[in-house]
Amino acid sequence: MKTNKEDRGIGWNLEQTYLNLPEVFYTRNDPEETEKPEWVILNHELAECLGLHPENLQNDEGLWLLSGNKMSDMAVPFSQAYAGHQFGHFTILGDGRAHMVGEQITPEGARYDIQLKGSGRTPYSRQGDGRAALGPMLREYIMGEAMHALGIPTSRVLSVATTGQPVYRERVLDGAVLSRVAQSHIRIGTFEYAAYIGKKAKIKALADYTMRRHFPAFVEEGAAQYQKLLGEAIRKQAFLVAQWQLKGFIHGVMNTDNIAISGETIDYGPCAFMDTYHEKTVFSSIDELGRYAYGNQPAIAEWNLVRFAETLLPLLDEDQEAAIAIAKETLMEFMPQFTYFWMNGMRKKLGIFDQEEADEALFNDLLSLMQKEELDYTNAFLALTYGGRTLAGSDSMEKAREALVPWVAQWEERKKRESRTDRESLDLMKQANPAVIPRNHQVEKALEAAVRRSDLSVMEDLLEVLKRPFDHEADYKKYQEPAGPKFSSYRTFCGT
Ligand code: AMP
Ligand code: MG
Numbered sequence: 001m002k003t004n005k006e007d008r009g010i011g012w013n014l015e016q017t018y019l020n021l022p023e024v025f026y027t028r029n030d031p032e033e034t035e036k037p038e039w040v041i042l043n044h045e046l047a048e049c050l051g052l053h054p055e056n057l058q059n060d061e062g063l064w065l066l067s068g069n070k071m072s073d074m075a076v077p078f079s080q081a082y083a084g085h086q087f088g089h090f091t092i093l094g095d096g097r098a099h100m101v102g103e104q105i106t107p108e109g110a111r112y113d114i115q116l117k118g119s120g121r122t123p124y125s126r127q128g129d130g131r132a133a134l135g136p137m138l139r140e141y142i143m144g145e146a147m148h149a150l151g152i153p154t155s156r157v158l159s160v161a162t163t164g165q166p167v168y169r170e171r172v173l174d175g176a177v178l179s180r181v182a183q184s185h186i187r188i189g190t191f192e193y194a195a196y197i198g199k200k201a202k203i204k205a206l207a208d209y210t211m212r213r214h215f216p217a218f219v220e221e222g223a224a225q226y227q228k229l230l231g232e233a234i235r236k237q238a239f240l241v242a243q244w245q246l247k248g249f250i251h252g253v254m255n256t257d258n259i260a261i262s263g264e265t266i267d268y269g270p271c272a273f274m275d276t277y278h279e280k281t282v283f284s285s286i287d288e289l290g291r292y293a294y295g296n297q298p299a300i301a302e303w304n305l306v307r308f309a310e311t312l313l314p315l316l317d318e319d320q321e322a323a324i325a326i327a328k329e330t331l332m333e334f335m336p337q338f339t340y341f342w343m344n345g346m347r348k349k350l351g352i353f354d355q356e357e358a359d360e361a362l363f364n365d366l367l368s369l370m371q372k373e374e375l376d377y378t379n380a381f382l383a384l385t386y387g388g389r390t391l392a393g394s395d396s397m398e399k400a401r402e403a404l405v406p407w408v409a410q411w412e413e414r415k416k417r418e419s420r421t422d423r424e425s426l427d428l429m430k431q432a433n434p435a436v437i438p439r440n441h442q443v444e445k446a447l448e449a450a451v452r453r454s455d456l457s458v459m460e461d462l463l464e465v466l467k468r469p470f471d472h473e474a475d476y477k478k479y480q481e482p483a484g485p486k487f488s489s490y491r492t493f494c495g496t
Contacts, residue, residue: 007072009056014074014102014114017213022205024197025190026078031068031099032120032130034177036164039063040134041141041456043158046181050114050158051107067161067177068099068119075101079122083196084189084257085307087291092196093189093257094124097132100185111213113185114158118177128495133173134162135451136496138459139443140178140268146438146466147265152243153236154265155182169496174451182264186210188308189257195311207315214262226315230330234305236263238334241301242341245294246349248274248377248437252284253494254292254300256307270492273437275482277370277377283440283492298342302334348432349381350411351425354418362414366407373403376482380404381433384411385426385472396482434469436476438462440490441483 018026042062044054056062064070071077079095086093099122101114117140118132137160147154163175186206194203211219211229218228240263244251251258252270260266270284279295287293292300309327317323339360346363347353370380376396383400415425446459465479483490 007074008061009053010062010072011050011052011056012072012074013051013105014072015105015111016076016078016100016102017111017209018080018100018103019076019078021209022202024081024202025194025206026080026100027123028076028078029099029122030071030077031116031177033069034067034163034165034175037063037067037069037177038162038164040138040160040162040176040450041459042066043141043145043156046156046158049106050104050112050181052104063161065101066116066159066179067163068116071101077101077116079124080185080190081124081193082187082189082257083193084187084255085192085304086255086257087287090192090196092193094193095122096125096128097122097130101179104181112181112183115180115182115185116177117180118163118175129167131163131165131167131175132177133167133169133496134160134176135173135447136269136493137176137178138447138450140180142438142443142446142459142463142466143268143271144180144265145463146469147249149467149469150243150247150434150437152247152249152265153240153263155180155260155268157181182260182266183262184210184213184260185266186213186261187257187266188259188261188304188311189255191261191308191311192256200314203311204315207312210261223316226312227326227330230305230309230312230316230327231333233261233263233308234330234334235337236261237301237305238337239263239341240265241298242338242345244297245342246345246432247434248277248294250274250281250283250292250294251297252282252287252292252492254297254304256304259301259304261308269494269496272440272490272492274377275439276374276488277367277380278374279367279371283490285491285493298335298338301338302331305334306331345432348428350384351429352415352418353420353424353428356414356417359414362410365410366404369404369407370400373399375400375403378434378437379480379482381429382435382480384408385429385433394477394480397480430472431470435472435474436465436469436479438466439479439483441487442479 047054077099081094083092099116099119103111121130141157144156158179160178165175166172167175194206215232258267272283274281281294282290313323316326379396380400383397446462449455449458
């Protein structure tokens, strides 16, 4: 399996520090070879950020590696063990269709996991085939790029390759492997797994590793550092979910195995951006009770963090009562932090610099009105940003402008008390309100062309637009309008 004695100018600089953890945390195993791999897309910009040279990577050698057929000498593939609460129920899981290639050290010294997904069966596959279909892998590519450009912490896709083999779902589909890049794939579920297999030593090993990898500034002696680990993970989650709410992103499957301790968005399955504002919005076909609805995301994040805190109890204090008290006290910080990040974000969206007590009520009034009037979330903020100027041709912005008139009076009053100029206020709004998001019908159109007609041009055009979501001078009209009622029953799927 091993080839590629030299790096051939690609720039691999891989380590596998994860393998220093106790062996229960992973299984060393190679990806399954595929019949006839072919390139679909390589993310040149991301490759360069990683210190890779895309021109040397985008050839057969690079393709073999990124489709799981031949590993570089520096790669030591393995799959990670983890558990998780899925829709509230505890289960043992693990990478059922993923292989870690290694941690790429960038020229700046940052460390990123490179993981193949759809790369074949592993000891954690259970009934699954270990494979993935092309459409969902390209969807993950689009969503990751859009999130990154919107300033939301996220994993990203480096490459997608087809395998030349069919995968069997409801229909027969083209198989594909993607490579994804994340600060790490340590999940709340990884800690739950450590706690499940018992022994404080295992939890400590994972916590120490996580601490050194993600929060090195807080590494110190004794139990206090584990409270800091919890506190930092909470802060990052609060920031992340605030960004989701502000941009209208619905993750769709916030099981604890899909929550990264690094605070990045991972596991792009049934996610989607909300169009018409409603706090109960759900796209996932299996989320029948709306557990992971838009408006529930902050509370679910908190619930997940409680599961995380439980796993750390043995490290927080020798005395269980004392440990519980520390965990509770630290968890109490989540909602105030979420609110802080969200309020700051809303102020920016509305061009407000100074803080006032009544701002929260003002923001909630706006959201209530949006919900009542069934306004498009993104375009309602654009209508406020553009005011009477740039509305020609946009029905949803015009509708929002008219519907928001009563609230705008309140907002104008509030802005009169601001210390900054109107110009500064408008600039702030333009930085916070995206002109475009990956609208569901546009994403589907791009995927349909790519998958059914092997035409990648629609996706490439969409990616170009999504790369610059805050460019308010560009002509994005085609990408700004919501799909309309035809698309109102849009459904998304997990694990495809
Ligand atoms: P997800 O819904 O993507 O978070 O996946 C939940 C679990 O199912 C994880 O352990 C995945 O590795 C596993 N899984 C999803 N799809 C497959 C598949 N086709 N083959 C094997 N395992 C899978
Ligand atoms: Mg998952």
